[in-house]
Amino acid sequence: MGSRKAREREMLDSVCSMIALVFFLVTCVELCDAATVVDVYRLIQYDISGAPFGSRLAKLNHHAGSLHFPPGADLSRTVLMIPVRDLNITFLQDYIAQRQPLGGLLFLLPQMFSFENKDDMRSNHQNQGNDLLKNVVAELEQLLIHANVPYPVYFAFEDDDIDAVLADVKRTDAIGQPATATTGGFKLVVSAPEPKKLISPIITNIQGWLPGLKTDGDASQLPTIAIVASYDTFGAAPALSVGSDSNGSGIVALLEIARLFSLLYSNPKTRGRYNLLFGLTSGGPYNYNGTQKWLRSFDQRLRESIDYAICLNSIGSWDNELWIHVSKPAENVYIKQIFEDFSNVAEGLGFKVGLKHKKINISNPRVAWEHEQFSRLRVTAATLSELFTAPELLESTGGLVDSRHFVNETAIIRSVKLVAESLARHIYGYQGNNIQIFADGGSLAVNPSYIQSWLDFLSRTPRVAPFLSKNDPLVMALKKELEDHTHEVNVQNEVLDGMFTFYDLTKARLAIYQVASVTFDLLLLLVLGSYLIVLFSFLVITTRGLDDLISIFRRPPSRKVKTA
Amino acid sequence: MTVFHFFNCAILTFGPHAVYYSATPLSEYDTLGTSIKAALVYLGTALVKLVCLATFLKVSENDSFDPYQELLKALIGFVDVAGLYFALTQLTHRNIAQNHKFQAVGLGWAFADSVLHRLAPLWVGARGLEFTWDYILQGIEANANLVLSISLAALGSLIWLRKNKPKTLIPIIYACAVIVATMPSITSYLRRGLGWHFPKVVGFELFTSLVMAFISCQLFAACQKPSA
Structure with a gap:
């Protein structure tokens, strides 16, 4: 009894799977x-x-x-x-x-x-x-x-x-x-x-060092200058958020600056007495969460050795004015010095740099600029950007409109010159002198095709952090590029914390x-039905005569009796 | 809704065969066996044709019209005529009247053709969400094909089975038979050589099938007279 039931169930199962297979094929x-x-x-x-x-x-x-x-x-x-x-x-x-x-x-x-x-x-x-x-x-x-x-x-x-x-x-x-x-x-x-x-999305920071020249007997640590750009984006359509300007331009500028200084630092004669720290941070749209984690991971001594940090943000579509955003008042000595360095170089290059001060409100979780994460840890920092006002949360984060179409590589080249030149003057102590280290045509000139190819690549690559895997080709490419120019490249994976939850697809x-509409199908059925009826009647009349046709309709029961 | 469309197309494709069988005296004389045998012969013929096509024809990558290949295809198409000859002359199911026999053979032939060529595309295509006129046109084509098959069977029975035909009609009968037998090649030429669209081709097929049916009907009647 039981075995029969089992067999029946087996049968039923196999039939079900067959039906499922048929449905699957269909x-x-x-x-x-x-x-x-x-x-x-x-x-x-x-x-x-x-x-x-x-x-x-x-x-x-x-x-x-x-x-x-x-x-x-x-x-x-x-x-x-x-x-x-x-x-x-x-x-x-x-x-x-x-x-x-x-x-x-x-x-x-x-x-x-x-x-x-x-x-x-x-x-x-x-x-x-x-x-x-x-x-x-x-x-x-x-x-x-x-x-x-x-x-x-x-x-x-x-x-x-x-x-x-x-x-x-x-x-x-x-x-x-x-x-x-x-x-x-x-x-x-x-x-x-x-x-x-998406369960616990990972954000990945990449950092690279260019160590400065330490003279013998110099016990104290060399000062460090950090150049930072956040590389991820956020937009209405994650698969379209390529962020050519925010912050593709920043990444490109950072890579080019790293390339230029790696040339200088490869020769002991021109190696500066500053360490250079390059950081590509993630989590930019989410209050620079990645930058925060990255800074927290530094030890105290390293953090204190940072002279100042320059954050690059949206520098790809401006005409003749850039802004330096700071969170300390302009009277601050360090800020004043940075600003003077930059504005001197900008003057030589033929454009203006403005200084904009925005106070940090510690109780407000919103971090509008990347340098604010540094400032919260008492590190002098400034953000170089074409934007005049601080963006709101999830604004100017490289969304739909931020396409390659609206980015101008000459703007990026000029930004690179500005930053590289002022850094070099600071490192080598040429403040106030109007010399051009990265002049066009020289061996240290900014390379436009390098900038263009990286910009094109980034403008094709959506970079919304929660949808990037740990070993995403983009992350690997950035890491490899930094490895080519700098030493001790580190990749840091952190869990994106805070209030954001993302969904896939x-x-x-x-x-x-x-x-076609149902009405059409009904009409078609009607037409076909009448066609078949007409065909039937026509064939009956031509082959058997009209009387037969009438008799079919008149006496259907009698035929049944006959067959019975 | 789409299953509805499938049913509509199926009615258009296969309905006329059933109607033809039930409306004409075929049903009264119980000629279903002959039709089934004809359908089986069609299957065999299709197989032979397939082997021939696969052996002798090159596979053309593009959908262009190559006269030599098409000629070969038309020649292979005459395998059909051989099959029909076999079905008409060698099949002895029961003693049925000659003018019923060719109808039964033609009907079985056309039905097998429809099932083989149109049922699978219909099942796959007409049930999809996408609406196209193709399957309705294909159904109309099946109707034309039915008429053509019966005409061809009628002409074949005139050629092979009727001995005492009027001498003057013989060339006409042969000419008509050749035209009807090469019909697939002609439509293929129209579609690919001249680039006609499907609706136009179907219209042409429908028109020629009706004309050929009329002519063969007249021929049949003319041949019937002396014996009567």
Whole structure:
């Protein structure tokens, strides 16, 4: 009895697995028959101390709609396709603020924000229309980052296929027939699992040393100058946050400065009596969490040996004025000296450097500039940046708009010259002299192609820290580059602490299907039915005569009796 | 909804065969066996054709029209005629009237062709979310193919089974048979050589099939007269 039951269950199990296999095969077949499949990038999903932000869903399976939907339409099963070019930001703001139901959002970004877009790079840099668009996208990004959106939100780049779909959707919407199951149209499908929390994301700091020349009998430690740049980004779409300016420009400048000083320090004659410490820190958007951890890991003596630290932040798109941000008043001796060094060099290079003082409020957890982490530990530090005002949390962190398109390498070259020159004057004691150590054409000239190639590489590499693994190719590449120029390169892995929680799924494939309506299918069935009936009648009449046809319809029961 | 579409297309593709069987006297004389045998012969023929195609034809990477290859393909296409000859002359199922026999053979032939060529794409394609007209057009093509198969079977039965035909009609019968038999090559030429789109090709097929059906019907009637 029991064995029979067991056998039955076994049978049932095998049948179930067979059915599952068949279903699996069927779904495999169905995955790849869409009209258009495009890469889409999901809006970031994260929590700040438990409060949800960003898009809370990843799965999408709804009809497409456009902004031309009839007023009062039910959009809870519609994905709005919005080209950023004609986005009405106040409308969206209201829509999100009122928490109206929506099937999903698909933003179409112009190709110029794409990091795969190689042509027409830096061609129309000064175009006014582009700047306007940039502002709109920046505003959109801030809106989406700080909103809790209970439906899936995706970004895609405009291309011919998607434009054609959008034009079609607009046309049907203009007629006043929003896409539903009864009218057909386009269906947008992203099959994705539920987003999962990233457990204890790791942030990685990289540091390298250029030790100074110690004369014999000099017992005391050499003073150290630190050059620091944070390398990670944060943006509405993590897979698109390449941050060419914030802070790709800073990384590039740091690497170039390291290269220049490694040339100087390789020769004992030109080796300075200062140690140089290069730090690429992570966690920049999250109150410079990585910088904090990095500084904490130093021992007391090392920290005290740091003469001053220069942090590089967003130095890739300025015209003739840079800012030195400090948190000590300008009357401070060290600050005064740094500022004088920099402004002297800047004068020689033909631009201006301004000093901006912002007090630190210890009780406020917000750290707006990287140097504030140094200042909190009583290390003199300044941030060199093109930004005049301190950014808010998660602002200017290298998001959607921060593409290669808007970064100017000559600005980076000038920044590199400024920093390298003033450091060199400080190290070798030429303050006030107007000599150029890193003059163009010399053996110590700034190398524009080096800067350009690194900038291009960084502008193609999304760098949102929680989504970078411990041995990410980017981290390895930065480490290797620092190893080429400096000694004792250390990689420090720390857990990103604080209030941030992130969720995975940053990239997906969107399938766009053209679907027919149920009404169409019903009509087709009707037409086919009548066709078959007409065919039947025609064949009966031609082969057997009209009487037979009539008799079929008149006496169906009698035939049954006959067969019985 | 998409399963609905699949059913619609299936009705369009396979419905006419069933209707033809049940509406004409075929059902009354119980000729299903002949049809099934014809379908089996079709399977065998398709296999032979496949082997021939695989042996003699080069695989072209691009979808262009190569006259020599197409000629070869058309010649191999005449394997079909041989199969039909076998089905018409060698199959002796039961004593059925000649004009029922060719219909049954043609029907079985067309049905087997539809199942073999159209069922799998339909099952895979028409159930997807994406809507295209292709499967509806394919169903219409199946209808045209049914008409063509029956015409070819009718002409074949005129050629091989009827002994006392009017002499004047013989060349016409042969010409029509050749046209109908080369129909697959002609449509292939239209599609690839001239770059016609699928709807246009299907329309052409439908039109020619009706014309050929009319002609073969007239020929059949003309041959019937002297004996009657």
